[in-house]
Amino acid sequence: MKNRVSLKWKIGRTLLLFGVLVIALLFLFQLILLEPMYENSKIKAVKEISESIADKIEDDELTSEYLSQAQMQSDTCIRVFQSDSYVMSEGDFRGCPMLKPDELNEMIANAAADEDGEYLSKTNTDLMPAGGEGFRNIFFTKLVEDDDDAVKAIVIVSAGIAAVNAATNALSNQLLYIGAIMVVLTLLLTLMLNRQIAVPLARINESAKHLPEGSYEIDPKTNGYREAQELNETLQQAAADIQKADKAKRDLIANVSHDLRTPLTMISGYGEMMIDLPEEKTDENIQVIIDESKRLNALVNDLLDLSRMQEKKITLQKEVFSLSDMISSEMRKYDVYRMQDGFTIEEEIEPGLTAEGDSSRLKQVFNNFMTNAIHYSGERKHIIVRVRKEQDGIRTEVQDFGEGIDEKDIANIWDRYYKVDKEHVRVSSGSGIGLSIAREILELHRARYGVNSVKGQGSTFWFILPLHKA
Ligand code: ADP
Numbered sequence: 001m002k003n004r005v006s007l008k009w010k011i012g013r014t015l016l017l018f019g020v021l022v023i024a025l026l027f028l029f030q031l032i033l034l035e036p037m038y039e040n041s042k043i044k045a046v047k048e049i050s051e052s053i054a055d056k057i058e059d060d061e062l063t064s065e066y067l068s069q070a071q072m073q074s075d076t077c078i079r080v081f082q083s084d085s086y087v088m089s090e091g092d093f094r095g096c097p098m099l100k101p102d103e104l105n106e107m108i109a110n111a112a113a114d115e116d117g118e119y120l121s122k123t124n125t126d127l128m129p130a131g132g133e134g135f136r137n138i139f140f141t142k143l144v145e146d147d148d149d150a151v152k153a154i155v156i157v158s159a160g161i162a163a164v165n166a167a168t169n170a171l172s173n174q175l176l177y178i179g180a181i182m183v184v185l186t187l188l189l190t191l192m193l194n195r196q197i198a199v200p201l202a203r204i205n206e207s208a209k210h211l212p213e214g215s216y217e218i219d220p221k222t223n224g225y226r227e228a229q230e231l232n233e234t235l236q237q238a239a240a241d242i243q244k245a246d247k248a249k250r251d252l253i254a255n256v257s258h259d260l261r262t263p264l265t266m267i268s269g270y271g272e273m274m275i276d277l278p279e280e281k282t283d284e285n286i287q288v289i290i291d292e293s294k295r296l297n298a299l300v301n302d303l304l305d306l307s308r309m310q311e312k313k314i315t316l317q318k319e320v321f322s323l324s325d326m327i328s329s330e331m332r333k334y335d336v337y338r339m340q341d342g343f344t345i346e347e348e349i350e351p352g353l354t355a356e357g358d359s360s361r362l363k364q365v366f367n368n369f370m371t372n373a374i375h376y377s378g379e380r381k382h383i384i385v386r387v388r389k390e391q392d393g394i395r396t397e398v399q400d401f402g403e404g405i406d407e408k409d410i411a412n413i414w415d416r417y418y419k420v421d422k423e424h425v426r427v428s429s430g431s432g433i434g435l436s437i438a439r440e441i442l443e444l445h446r447a448r449y450g451v452n453s454v455k456g457q458g459s460t461f462w463f464i465l466p467l468h469k470a
Contacts, residue, residue, distance in 0.1 A: 008198040012190040019182040023175060030171045035164050039138070043120065046140040046157040049074055054144045057082070057153045074159075081154040097123070097137045097158055107141040108154055117143035136161045200224030204232050207239075216243045248415070259299055263292035306433050309440040316358040316444055320468050323355040323362075323394055327387050330366055337374060342381055349387040353394045355465040361441045362465075368434040369398040369461040376459070377402035389467065393448075397462035405453040413451070414439040 005013075049070055056062040062080070071078050077096035111119035119141040139158045146152040207218045216239040218232065270289050274281045308314050328349055337343040355362075373383045377400040384399045405413060414435050442449045442463050453459035 006198070007201060008190070008194045011193045011198065012186070015186045015189055016183075019179075019186050023179050023182060026178070027172075027175055030175065031168050034168060034171075038164060039161055042138060042159050042161055043140070045074055046076055046138060046159050049076055049078065050140050050142040050155045050157045053078065053080065053155050053157075054142055054153075057144045057155070076157050076159045079156040079158075081156075082152070097160070099156075104156075107139060107156065108143075111141040111143050111154070112151075117145065135163060196224050197228065200228040200232070204228065204235055208235055211239055211242060214246070216240070256299070256303065260296065263296045266292045267296075302433055302437060306437050306440070309437065309444075314440075314444070316361060318356060318358055320354060320356050321359045322352065323396065323465065324349050324351050324353045324387055326359055326363060327366060327385065327396065330363060330370075331385065333367075334370060334374070343374065343377075344382045346382075346384045348384065350389055353387060353389055354468045355394055356468045357445050357447075357465055358441075362445070365438040365441050365463065366396065366398070368438045372434065372461070373398050373400040373402070373459075376400060380458075390464065393464045393466045395462055395464045397460050399458065399460040401458035404455040404457050404459055405451070406455050410451060410453060 053062065053067070053070070056066060057080070067078055067080065070076075079096075107119055107121060110121070111117050121139045121141070123137045123139070137158050137160055139156055142155045143151050144153040144155060201224070203219065218236045218239050267289050270285050274285060305314075328347070331345070331347055334343070334345055338345055370383075370385075377383060380401040382401045386395070386397045386399070388395055439449070445465065447463050447465050449463035451459055451461045
């Protein structure tokens with residue numbers, strides 16, 4: 001078997017991975033990308049402003065009001081040099097980084113060397129101590145040219161970049177806390193999910209593992225989700241079914257071996273007796289051996305029939321036939337019980353009733369009802385057979401006035417190998433499978449069937465076949 005990861009570890013691992021991923025993403029955006037993103041936005045701002053001022057200069061519309069407004073709104077510092085004069089908004093040096101002449105000249109020279117007349121530079125020197133440690137400035141120099149490609153004006157826009165170190169330090173501390181909280185939360189969540197999913201599943205699994213050993217006890221409750229509860233119920237049902245099948249199998253072995261042993265003992269006993277005592281070699285004794293062999297044969301045939309039916313390997317040979325005639329002719333088999341054993345067998349058979357079905361299989365059902373009636377009819381030895389037309393079909397019934405069936409057993413007698421009397425009663429099939437074969441046959445015919453019985457007063461076994469309309 002493959003060494004698979006258990007569900008509880010899988011849940012824990014997945015959650016932990018998720019937590020680590022979230023923290024890594026936060027870390028990436030908050031700590032590593034914060035500074036470049038911030039700087040980029042500033043660079044974009046100074047470029048845009050210098051662009052708009054250059055446009056104004058080209059249209060000869062630049063005023064000092066415009067400059068001071070732009071400076072205030074964008075938190076930048078704007079210097080404009082026009083034909084050697086130095087135009088600047090009011091409040092000139094407020095917040096503006098100082099520039100030494102050689103620095104200024106270098107910026108202009110670099111811009112002049114550029115194809116678009118633009119130059120971006122950064123200073124790390126803290127020209128404005130008020131900005132504090134790590135404060136930097138960016139300068140964007142743009143040359144504005146007139147129609148003759150002569151420099152008309154120089155625009156320098158600068159902006160301060162505050163240090164983000166302090167902010168990122170605070171954030172990294174926060175991220176540590178968040179990480180720790182995430183770990184604790186992950187553990188709690190794992191524990192909770194474990195209780196709800198993994199533990200009930202493991203419990204159900206444990207019970208399932210013990211099923212083959214014959215331990216059918218399954219805890220009816222799980223404290224998990226609906227799916228776990230349903231799985232548990234399914235397993236319980238399966239356990240109950242297996243238990244029932246197991247019991248049926250044991251009953252079958254007990255019954256069948258008992259039923260096989262009795263005729264076999266008789267056959268071997270009579271055979272040995274006839275060898276030892278030649279005068280016992282009589283026709284009657286040979287007949288006993290033949291009868292017992294027939295009984296064995298019938299039992300084996302019944303067993304084969306039942307197993308074939310349960311595997312649905314039997315198909316009905318359906319035909320339209322006279323049910324009245326079929327039952328009447330079957331009744332002749334039982335004349336011998338009238339004559340030899342003192343049975344009163346009444347026949348109330350309506351003539352000319354036609355049904356559709358497998359006549360030889362239905363004969364088997366009827367004969368099973370009859371043999372049971374004979375064997376369980378007790379001292380009264382009174383049986384009534386009825387075939388009559390009813391509203392919904394033809395009803396065939398066999399009534400006896402014998403021992404009857406206890407109410408608690410009625411639901412079970414159609415089950416395989418079920419015998420009311422656990423003390424063996426030896427009858428023709430005698431292993432508690434006659435009625436289960438009858439049930440299979442009747443269900444294949446989609447017939448209604450049943451038994452009405454009162455303990456001590458007798459039973460009526462019946463089935464109803466749909467009336468065949470020509
Ligand atoms: P069996 O071969 O044991 O008769 P069946 O399947 O034919 O097997 O019947 C199952 C059980 O139903 C019988 O063992 C018997 O207890 C009960 N039973 C069947 N028919 C009758 C009846 N007419 N009267 C009383 N009990 C009956």
